[in-house]
Amino acid sequence: MLESMRLYPPVWGMSRRAVEDCVLGGYEVKGGTTVFINQWAMHRDPRFFENPEVFHPERWADNLIKKLPTFAYFPFGGGSRICIGKAFAMMEASLLLAAIAQKFRLTLQPEYPVVLQPSLTLRPKHGMKMLVTQR
Ligand code: HEM
Numbered sequence: 001m002l003e004s005m006r007l008y009p010p011v012w013g014m015s016r017r018a019v020e021d022c023v024l025g026g027y028e029v030k031g032g033t034t035v036f037i038n039q040w041a042m043h044r045d046p047r048f049f050e051n052p053e054v055f056h057p058e059r060w061a062d063n064l065i066k067k068l069p070t071f072a073y074f075p076f077g078g079g080s081r082i083c084i085g086k087a088f089a090m091m092e093a094s095l096l097l098a099a100i101a102q103k104f105r106l107t108l109q110p111e112y113p114v115v116l117q118p119s120l121t122l123r124p125k126h127g128m129k130m131l132v133t134q135r
Contacts, residue, residue, distance in 0.1 A: 001093055002065065003057040005075040006049070009039040012122045014077060039074060040122075048072040106130040 013036055020031040029035060044052040048068055049059070065073065076083035083089070100106075108114070109129045117125035 001090065001097075002060045002073075003055060006043045006073060007053075007055060008116075008122055009043060009075045010121045010123075011075065011077070012040040012118055013038045037071070040118075042072055042074070045072065103135055105133045105135055107133070 015034050015036045018029045018031050018033050018035065022029050022031075024035065043049070046052050071078055076086040076089075107130060109131060112129050113126060114128055115125040117123050
Protein backbone atom coordinates (compact mmCIF):
# COMPACT_ATOMS: atom_id res chain seq x y z
CA MET A 1 0.00 0.00 0.00
CA LEU A 2 2.86 2.35 0.75
CA GLU A 3 4.21 1.64 -2.71
CA SER A 4 0.82 2.05 -4.41
CA MET A 5 0.40 5.42 -2.77
CA ARG A 6 3.94 6.38 -3.66
CA LEU A 7 3.37 5.92 -7.39
CA TYR A 8 -0.31 6.80 -7.45
CA PRO A 9 -0.94 9.19 -4.56
CA PRO A 10 -4.70 9.81 -4.34
CA VAL A 11 -3.87 13.38 -3.34
CA TRP A 12 -1.24 14.17 -5.97
CA GLY A 13 -0.71 17.84 -5.09
CA MET A 14 -1.66 20.38 -2.45
CA SER A 15 -1.33 24.12 -2.12
CA ARG A 16 -0.96 26.84 0.47
CA ARG A 17 -1.42 30.60 0.15
CA ALA A 18 1.14 32.80 1.86
CA VAL A 19 -0.65 35.22 4.20
CA GLU A 20 2.36 37.53 4.16
CA ASP A 21 5.77 37.92 2.49
CA CYS A 22 8.15 35.17 3.56
CA VAL A 23 11.19 33.18 2.48
CA LEU A 24 10.77 29.47 1.77
CA GLY A 25 13.89 27.41 1.16
CA GLY A 26 15.71 30.52 0.01
CA TYR A 27 12.90 31.64 -2.30
CA GLU A 28 11.13 34.93 -1.64
CA VAL A 29 7.40 34.39 -1.58
CA LYS A 30 5.11 37.41 -1.74
CA GLY A 31 2.02 37.54 0.45
CA GLY A 32 -1.01 36.19 -1.45
CA THR A 33 1.09 33.82 -3.57
CA THR A 34 -0.14 30.25 -3.92
CA VAL A 35 2.59 27.65 -3.43
CA PHE A 36 2.10 24.10 -4.70
CA ILE A 37 3.63 21.01 -3.18
CA ASN A 38 3.45 17.96 -5.32
CA GLN A 39 3.33 14.37 -4.07
CA TRP A 40 3.46 13.03 -7.63
CA ALA A 41 6.87 14.62 -8.26
CA MET A 42 8.39 14.09 -4.80
CA HIS A 43 7.41 10.41 -4.71
CA ARG A 44 9.29 9.89 -7.99
CA ASP A 45 12.42 11.74 -6.96
CA PRO A 46 15.49 9.52 -7.49
CA ARG A 47 17.25 11.22 -4.56
CA PHE A 48 14.89 9.33 -2.27
CA PHE A 49 13.66 6.35 -4.28
CA GLU A 50 15.89 4.05 -6.28
CA ASN A 51 14.41 3.25 -9.70
CA PRO A 52 11.51 5.53 -8.83
CA GLU A 53 9.26 4.50 -11.73
CA VAL A 54 9.39 0.83 -10.75
CA PHE A 55 6.62 -0.64 -8.57
CA HIS A 56 8.66 -2.40 -5.92
CA PRO A 57 6.80 -2.88 -2.63
CA GLU A 58 9.86 -4.54 -1.07
CA ARG A 59 11.65 -1.18 -0.99
CA TRP A 60 9.64 -0.42 2.17
CA ALA A 61 10.69 -3.60 3.98
CA ASP A 62 13.70 -2.20 5.85
CA ASN A 63 11.74 0.62 7.49
CA LEU A 64 12.43 3.04 4.62
CA ILE A 65 9.60 5.24 5.82
CA LYS A 66 11.55 6.15 8.97
CA LYS A 67 14.69 6.97 6.98
CA LEU A 68 13.14 9.37 4.49
CA PRO A 69 13.34 13.12 5.07
CA THR A 70 10.09 14.85 5.96
CA PHE A 71 7.96 15.51 2.89
CA ALA A 72 9.84 13.11 0.61
CA TYR A 73 6.81 10.81 1.02
CA PHE A 74 3.56 12.42 2.16
CA PRO A 75 0.41 10.82 0.73
CA PHE A 76 -1.53 12.09 3.74
CA GLY A 77 0.00 15.56 3.83
CA GLY A 78 1.89 16.65 6.91
CA GLY A 79 2.29 19.18 9.65
CA SER A 80 -0.66 20.60 11.50
CA ARG A 81 -3.15 19.76 8.70
CA ILE A 82 -2.11 16.13 8.28
CA CYS A 83 -5.00 13.85 7.31
CA ILE A 84 -7.00 12.86 10.36
CA GLY A 85 -8.20 9.73 8.53
CA LYS A 86 -4.67 8.41 7.88
CA ALA A 87 -4.70 5.45 10.27
CA PHE A 88 -8.30 4.61 9.44
CA ALA A 89 -7.68 4.74 5.67
CA MET A 90 -4.60 2.51 5.91
CA MET A 91 -6.40 -0.03 8.09
CA GLU A 92 -9.53 -0.04 5.93
CA ALA A 93 -7.58 -0.50 2.72
CA SER A 94 -5.48 -3.37 4.17
CA LEU A 95 -8.55 -5.16 5.50
CA LEU A 96 -10.49 -4.73 2.26
CA LEU A 97 -7.58 -5.89 0.14
CA ALA A 98 -7.01 -8.94 2.36
CA ALA A 99 -10.72 -9.83 2.43
CA ILE A 100 -11.12 -9.52 -1.36
CA ALA A 101 -7.81 -11.12 -2.33
CA GLN A 102 -8.49 -14.16 -0.10
CA LYS A 103 -11.52 -15.06 -2.18
CA PHE A 104 -10.97 -13.60 -5.62
CA ARG A 105 -8.27 -13.11 -8.18
CA LEU A 106 -8.53 -9.84 -10.09
CA THR A 107 -6.88 -9.56 -13.47
CA LEU A 108 -6.86 -6.37 -15.49
CA GLN A 109 -8.38 -7.02 -18.92
CA PRO A 110 -5.57 -7.29 -21.47
CA GLU A 111 -4.83 -4.04 -23.30
CA TYR A 112 -7.25 -2.13 -21.09
CA PRO A 113 -6.24 1.53 -21.21
CA VAL A 114 -5.44 2.71 -17.71
CA VAL A 115 -5.41 6.47 -18.14
CA LEU A 116 -4.72 8.65 -15.12
CA GLN A 117 -7.04 11.53 -14.41
CA PRO A 118 -5.50 14.09 -12.08
CA SER A 119 -8.72 15.66 -10.82
CA LEU A 120 -8.94 16.75 -7.17
CA THR A 121 -7.89 13.19 -6.43
CA LEU A 122 -5.94 10.97 -8.81
CA ARG A 123 -8.11 8.32 -10.44
CA PRO A 124 -8.26 6.03 -13.46
CA LYS A 125 -10.21 7.96 -16.10
CA HIS A 126 -11.98 4.91 -17.52
CA GLY A 127 -11.95 2.83 -14.34
CA MET A 128 -10.05 -0.45 -14.39
CA LYS A 129 -11.96 -3.31 -15.98
CA MET A 130 -11.07 -6.52 -14.16
CA LEU A 131 -11.78 -10.15 -14.72
CA VAL A 132 -12.87 -11.55 -11.34
CA THR A 133 -12.34 -15.25 -10.70
CA GLN A 134 -12.96 -17.23 -7.54
CA ARG A 135 -9.83 -18.63 -5.87
C1 HEM B 1 -6.17 7.00 1.08
C2 HEM B 1 -7.02 7.81 1.73
C3 HEM B 1 -6.73 9.24 2.07
C4 HEM B 1 -5.77 10.08 1.57
C5 HEM B 1 -4.70 9.80 0.52
C6 HEM B 1 -5.93 11.35 2.26
C7 HEM B 1 -5.12 12.46 2.05
C8 HEM B 1 -5.22 13.64 2.73
C9 HEM B 1 -4.31 14.76 2.59
C10 HEM B 1 -3.11 14.82 1.65
C11 HEM B 1 -4.73 15.74 3.44
C12 HEM B 1 -4.05 17.10 3.67
C13 HEM B 1 -4.60 18.16 2.74
C14 HEM B 1 -3.86 19.48 2.92
O1 HEM B 1 -3.02 19.61 3.81
O2 HEM B 1 -4.12 20.39 2.14
C15 HEM B 1 -5.91 15.26 4.11
C16 HEM B 1 -6.63 15.97 5.04
C17 HEM B 1 -7.77 15.50 5.67
N1 HEM B 1 -8.29 14.23 5.57
FE1 HEM B 1 -7.60 12.73 4.40
N2 HEM B 1 -6.97 11.25 3.14
C18 HEM B 1 -7.48 9.99 3.07
C19 HEM B 1 -8.52 9.47 3.82
C20 HEM B 1 -9.24 10.17 4.75
C21 HEM B 1 -10.31 9.61 5.57
C22 HEM B 1 -10.75 8.14 5.54
C23 HEM B 1 -10.79 10.63 6.32
C24 HEM B 1 -11.89 10.63 7.36
C25 HEM B 1 -12.33 9.55 7.96
C26 HEM B 1 -10.02 11.82 6.00
C27 HEM B 1 -10.22 13.07 6.56
C28 HEM B 1 -9.42 14.17 6.36
C29 HEM B 1 -9.63 15.47 6.98
C30 HEM B 1 -10.77 15.87 7.90
C31 HEM B 1 -8.59 16.30 6.54
C32 HEM B 1 -8.36 17.78 6.92
C33 HEM B 1 -7.49 17.86 8.15
C34 HEM B 1 -7.18 19.33 8.51
O3 HEM B 1 -7.16 20.19 7.63
O4 HEM B 1 -6.92 19.58 9.68
N3 HEM B 1 -9.09 11.50 5.05
N4 HEM B 1 -6.18 13.97 3.68
